[in-house]
Amino acid sequence: MVRPSNWMNLPTKLISPTGKQVVFVTNNSTKSRADYRKKLEGLGIPSTVEEIFSSSYSASIYISRILQLPENKRKVYVIGETGIEQELGSENVKFIGGTDPAYRRDITPEDYKRIAAGDESLLDPEVGVVLVGLDFHFNYLKMALAYHYVKRGAVFLATNIDSTLPNSGTLFPGAGSMSAPLIMMLGQEPVALGKPSQAMMDSVEGKFKFDRSRTCMVGDRVNTDIRFGLEGKLGGTLGVLTGVSSKEEFVSGEIRPHAYLDKLSDLLDSE
Template sequence: MKKPDAAPKGLLIDLDGTLYHGARRIDGADAFIADLRMAELPFRFVTNNSSASPDVVARRLEAMGIAAQARDVCTSAQAAARYIAEERPGARVFVIGEDGLREAAEEADLVLTERDPDYVLQGIDRKLTYDRIAAAVRHILAGARYVLTNPDLLLPSDDGLLPGAGSIGAMLRAASGQEPVLIGKPSAILMDYALRDLGLAAEDAWVIGDNLATDIAAGQAAGCGTVLVLTGLTTADNFEAYAEQAGCRPDAVCGDLHELRSYISAFIRR
């Protein structure tokens, strides 16, 4: 596989499986982020998670010993809200989601409504009711545009895997017959949002992640360099199978975050 031939001017870094597992920091994550700050290499933490605000995500990282600020975080909720706001400023949105998604919509000056929305904006909602699913389907059938924060069918929790936003989306798609605008990875929309936040062109950034089908696919869709770390979903043993399933391969592979630190440092020192 090809290797990046120039140092990145910024990084888009996945979180779960790349820097932590659940509430446990992956070995070397704290030092990796500290290195980036010392080298003044800009970055964003880019997550499909739509349930938590950037401030909440940053506090979680801090609790694991990974230095973070809210401004470092780009979520699928923020990107989804911005997508709608740019397409239709001040749009009326019916939200299926949690605090992070509602806050993002309000910060984008969208109007949260239960009646006659222009958009149905859907993420993960762990207090979802049948009535809200039914209402969302009625709105979509009446002409509301359907925007899905991320396609993740499952999400990790302390009690094991739980249905994710993509599983809720499967119900809405089946009932309405409409396909949503997909914002999160593997879509390039989230990556484009993070690139704009960094002020970088895609060719100047690398995407770092553990998942070929989401992180690496999204990076390639956006036109970024890609580096896979074998710290989460993808391992040396399953790499070939997952690469075939995902239909893509990264520009480089690092076994762990210590190897990634050395790999990036070698480019920076050139």
């Protein structure tokens, strides 16, 4: 299993001729599996949609196939982007929120009153799940609605709880930053469906039927990728210094991979 960003600029001969099954596992919920396949294709990396396992897909599977929701509580309130919406749609799960422009506004004094009164024009009575992912238009209104849905009994889920997002050589708020205020308000942790959650590992194993003892997790972040592999009792974990974690973390941190490389293409030099 591998984090998709670690395959950038990697010769395809390291992937296909080995006869090994490759699964691309990502916590990025803003893109669907189809979006990721296009991205990998643009990098010259062969893949199919079925070889990609995203946190948005993992959450959609969990909602549609594992959660036992009442008939009248099967709608999902989404904090997130189109990747979540597309994957929920692929599982025929109804949802509100997400990229709907109606939620991309400031809260008003009237909103407070309507939410407090349980006005169904703001609080949909069919919502049984709140799903939180990375949302580039996160605001107070979205947060307030999510809080009240959970207080009314909705299941609290998160695509992933990454605190930060690497971009342009630095870090920005990650999906966990969307969940954090809700956790503080509710005094409740969400069920997380991305790395390092073993719910995601179980889902991947259920789909691909692999032997954990003969599987290696490749990634650049110790608290998600490497922890995912270690807690999943995979045969190996391989850290790469092309992303978030440093060599010092790989060598002497609390969570350490079995081995590490400067970049994944270094494997070619060992042939």
